[in-house]
Amino acid sequence: MIEAVGLTKRYGDKTAVYNLSFQVRPGAVTGFLGPNGSGKSTTMRMILGLDNPTAGTVTIGGYPYRKLPNAPRQVGALLDAKAVHGGRHARNHLLSLAQLSGIPARRVDEVLGVVGLQEVAKKRSKGFSLGMGQRLGIAAALLGDPQVLLFDEPVNGLDPEGILWVRNLMKSLAAEGRTVFVSSHLMSEMALTADHLIVIGRGQLLADMSVTDFISANSADFARVRTPHTEPQLREKLASALTEAGGHVLPEQDGALRVTGLPLPRISDIAHDSDVRLWELSPHQASLEEAYMRMTQGAVDYRSTIDQKAGLQQPLPPGAQPPMPVPGQGQPGWYAPPPPHAGYAPPQPGQGPAAGAYGAYGAPAAPQGAYAAPAPAPAGANPYAHAAPPAPQAPAQPATPPAAPAQPAAAAPAPQAPQPPAAAPASLDKAPPAPAGPSAPAPSAPTTQPEDAR
Ligand SMILES: Nc1ncnc2c1ncn2[C@@H]1O[C@H](COP(=O)(O)OP(=O)(O)OP(=O)(O)O)[C@@H](O)[C@H]1O
Structure with missing residues (x-):
């Protein structure tokens, strides 16, 4: 061990x-x-x-x-x-x-x-x-x-x-x-x-x-519910009933509903009571990747910014449209946008987690959940709150x-x-405990310098 x-x-x-x-x-x-x-x-x-x-x-x-x-x-x-x-x-x-x-x-x-x-x-x-x-x-x-x-x-x-x-x-x-x-x-x-x-x-x-x-722990389980597409009013009726019962309902791109906060049997009962037929009622769970992104998004050091390509592109003439994207190849002369279903978009500094169309993986967009990424600790309390030190030795x-x-x-x-x-x-x-000092047993060990053998 x-x-x-x-x-x-x-x-x-x-x-x-x-x-x-x-x-x-x-x-x-x-x-x-x-x-x-x-x-x-x-x-x-x-x-x-x-x-x-x-x-x-x-x-x-x-x-x-x-x-x-x-x-x-x-x-x-x-x-x-x-x-x-x-x-x-x-x-x-x-x-x-x-x-x-x-x-x-x-x-x-x-x-x-x-x-x-x-x-x-x-x-x-x-x-x-x-x-x-x-x-x-x-x-x-x-x-x-x-x-x-x-x-x-x-x-x-x-x-x-x-x-x-x-x-x-x-x-x-x-x-x-x-x-x-x-x-x-x-x-x-x-x-x-x-x-x-x-x-x-x-x-x-x-x-x-x-x-x-x-x-x-790091992803919200959700249910996908689909009503007959031939009767759109049923979908609306069910969405209202589920919301009334305390569920959180969001539309999926294919017309289904993504429901959190209600167990599957309850959704089924509500649909039955509302006289809504279901074509799908299925449980879903986020992948490890989604759960990981959700947990670590507050602890990522290196993020890409949008490349403004300042001065590198000719400005478009007034009224001109950018070139049309080629499916599978992105947009000629332009950087391809992130895929529409990428789900995770890195939050900008100072903002909470980026919420996709349905919030982060079907969970509340704001990091309030039990497993939301920890907020940064107050400056001064946490060694990571310091500005990056001058170029650490490679x-x-x-x-x-x-x-x-x-x-x-x-x-x-x-x-x-x-x-x-x-x-x-x-x-x-909660924010990580302010590491005012090592709380765990810390037997004395030689303090090493950046040039430690690696
Ligand atoms: N010998 C060193 N001197 C100074 N800084 C160092 C040294 N070794 C690591 N670091 C710094 O410590 C931090 C942790 O580095 P480390 O390589 O352990 O991260 P990692 O999780 O393995 O990263 P990656 O996933 O990119 O491999 C980094 O900021 C790195 O620059």
């Missing part, structure tokens, strides 16, 4: 991770989600002892990584697939990692087979595609047959077959009782792969719960990911630590 308690990391003025507490348990795939720059890689580096926490602790099986007996054979990681010596053959790369950890050479051939790189084992990795590099990185992580595996964006650059393979690999590793912690930006993939999610935003915990709970390449070799002497059982203060769903309707 991986356990973080009050984990904080500052790089100079920049707080990359703040007071993060969570557990990653064996026997499940735990997805690690967060917008760009939210601190996922920093957290993973601290787990692997590549960065020192400014405060707090993180342990694997009860030990900080650097004190873990036989660490390279207990923990395997893929942090950066490009962190390989490009001039080495794939096999030699793995062989050198194996030798450093006392792993027999035959294991190298085994993992080359597992990741499907046998054919290119004697090829220099600098000629590898992105996907092949990812496979080589995964092979390195598997070398030691470790109980604990960390993967930072493992499906980056993989084709659909490769993505499916990684998904099945993660699941089978977890099914064998291993601890699998995997970060990804591909929500659809996480929905299929992960059992549990840890979501962070601006270095702070936003959610620690099962995928199913996360989706239902992150250097992480050190070669710890090749994790094989079945370690079972790690000492993790001392049962107190349950970390995982963000309880109910607390998420």
